[in-house]
Amino acid sequence: MRRIALIDYGKLELQNITDGIKKLQQGTVKVAVKACSICGSDIALYRGQRSLKDEKYFGHEFSGIVTDAGSEANGIKVGMRVASELCRTCGQCWNCLNGLKNYCKSMNDALLPGGFCEETLVLNTSEYSFLSPIPDTLDFETASLLEPTNCAFRIAHQANITPGANIVIFGLGAMGIISALILKSLGAGKVVGVDRSIKRLEKLRTLSLIDTVDGNNADWLEQVQEMTSSKGADIVIEATGATAVLGDAFKAVRPGGRIVVASVYHAPAGDLTLLPIMRKELTIVGAKGPYPHINSAGKSIPVQIMAKLHSDLQKLVSVYDYKDALHAFEDAMSGTAIKAVIRFN
Ligand SMILES: [Zn+2]
Ligand SMILES: [Zn+2]
Known part of the structure; x- marks a missing residue:
């Protein structure tokens, strides 16, 4: 064996x-x-x-x-x-x-x-x-x-989206991308992903699953705002695992917006400025999957989502x-x- x-x-x-x-x-x-x-x-x-x-x-x-x-x-x-x-x-x-x-x-x-x-x-x-x-x-x-899809569905659940909501996702690993695909299928408006890995961005451009912005660019925020709304994103998903990016999430979200933290942080937040939480009246929620999301027939909802998004997930x-x-x-x-x-x- x-x-x-x-x-x-x-x-x-x-x-x-x-x-x-x-x-x-x-x-x-x-x-x-x-x-x-x-x-x-x-x-x-x-x-x-x-x-x-x-x-x-x-x-x-x-x-x-x-x-x-x-x-x-x-x-x-x-x-x-x-x-x-x-x-x-x-x-x-x-x-x-x-x-x-x-x-x-x-x-x-x-x-x-x-x-x-x-x-x-x-x-x-x-x-x-x-x-x-x-x-x-x-x-x-x-x-x-399936398990990461379940965790991504938990992110989408915690994002509590209304149809048409503009969403920015930091971190385009599997968790970020799968939650982007799910949020799109749930009626999100514009979904833009930000990442700093050049390799990953190159790969994602060939897959054309999500619009991306290179987080290394000095004007990444302007680019994101141009693609979503100058007011800022309704929902931001933080899935990089880097605590400093939470500061970028504060910048990208609109006043009254929502941030879903899906990262497993292994380091303390250092000198992160927390004032925007109060100034922008932000709602910050965590998303910790997997969660038993079961439909009324007792079947796993993430399995059904996988079947629906099969060709995208396969990529x-x-x-x-x-x-x-x-x-x-x-x-x-x-x-x-x-x-x-x-x-x-
Ligand atoms: Zn896992
Ligand atoms: Zn129990």
């Missing part, structure tokens, strides 16, 4: 484990992983920005086929095509009863050894519904983007063979790949 292991910070190892997973616990599902995409949090782990000691699994954005299912696996059966959505809701704890289902439970004990392995165990009970069935029309590589994916895992991580870190997906053949 082939596995990509992070043995130390910055050190990946391709391993071949002989003892496969045999016995299944109640509510546990075994998945033959077909594709696993690299998340910003995997990169943070690789770079040592997060502690390896606290992590039991590696790789959480995966898709595959269910090869075994213990009893009470919440409707997940052998042969099903699935993707990890990592939502959990017991429906009974204080968080669940107060609309904070994304704070219900940790997934640290629910995934072993994770999606960067040909075979992984996933806990999937009615409380931990971490897998979602995917339609046959979705290829496995694109389907591995974000760069596929790498298992043997080229290191290359995939390098391209994910440099911005050459918007979403690097590792495939197990």
Whole structure:
């Protein structure tokens, strides 16, 4: 069984484990992983920005086929095509009863050894519904983007848009782009993305999914205002991970506007000036996915969104063979790949 292991910070190892997973616990599902995409949090782990000691699994954005299912696996059966959505809701704890289902439970004990392995165990009970069935029309590589799509849908939810709203998105990694695609499909007016990675901007221009502005230009703000409104954007999404960019968000947003913080900040805010919060009467909200967004038929809304945006999402994916895992991580870190997906053949 082939596995990509992070043995130390910055050190990946391709391993071949002989003892496969045999016995299944109640509510546990075994998945033959077909594709696993690299998340910003995997990169943070690789770079040592997060502690390896606290992590039991590696790789959480995966898709595959269910090869075994213990009893009470919440409707997940052998042969099903699935993707990890990592939502959990017991429906009974204080968080669940107060609309904070994304704070219900940790997934640290629910995934072993994770999606960067040909075979992984996933806990999937009615409380931990971490897998979602995917339609046959979705290829496995694109389907591995289900969890980030869920997180992007959370961003769109927190943006609380009204049709026609002008939106500026800082940070055009997968999270920024997918939320742009979702917000457009929900009726946003103008959506403009700002990024400083030349490689990424070049790539995005060839994909023509979103209008972009190079944040390195001294007149980036004028360019953004010309494309949206001189009053400023109704909504700004901050998805760069760099605290200083929050200051740019204050400049780009209109008075009375809304800023959605979707970044995982690893550094303090330094000398960021906070006066615009009061002067512009800003609403600032966080967006922490994944969240169990379920329709009235009990189906995952992000899966339906993926099916609808399939061809656009497919364009974000760069596929790498298992043997080229290191290359995939390098391209994910440099911005050459918007979403690097590792495939197990
Ligand atoms: Zn992720
Ligand atoms: Zn709960």
